[in-house]
Amino acid sequence: NIVVSLLSTLFVVxxxxxxxxxxxxxxxxxxxxxxxxxAVVLGMLLHPVGFGLDIRLVDILGxxxxxxxxxxxxxxxxxxxxxxxxxxxxxxxxKGRTVI
Numbered sequence: 416n417i418v419v420s421l422l423s424t425l426f427v428v429x430x431x432x433x434x435x436x437x438x439x440x441x442x443x444x445x446x447x448x449x450x451x452x453x454a455v456v457l458g459m460l461l462h463p464v465g466f467g468l469d470i471r472l473v474d475i476l477g478x479x480x481x482x483x484x485x486x487x488x489x490x491x492x493x494x495x496x497x498x499x500x501x502x503x504x505x506x507x508x509x510k511g512r513t514v515i
Contacts, residue, residue: 431459431462431463434455434459434481435456435459435460437455437488438452438453438454438455438456438459438484439452439456441455441484441488442456446488446491447484447487447488447491448487451483451484451487451488452484453484454480454481454483454484454487455480455481455484455485455488457477457480458476458477458478458479458480458481458482458483458484459477459481460477461473461474461476461477461480462474462477462478462481464477465477
């Protein structure tokens with residue numbers, strides 16, 4: 416069925432890209448150690464390789480890395496105080512004065 420194939424392909428592409436963006440965002444935001452963000456990215460890259468080559472050990476290693484990185488990210492989220500979630504107001508200069 417063409418609809419099921421299309422939707423499955425969209426799911427897989429979205430799943431892969433979304434998780435890669437999560438890892439990149441964790442690294443750029445410095446909210447977790449760099450090794451944890453790299454584990455998320457590397458784990459997501461190893462998954463299609465292990466699946467495509469039918470090497471179960473590579474697939475398991477990829478998911479182990481992914482879970483490890485996500486556990487560190489979840490811990491960072493759970494230990495962040497409620498007051499630390501909002502960003503401070505952006506300050507910009509307008510005609511020689513600071514506007515908040």
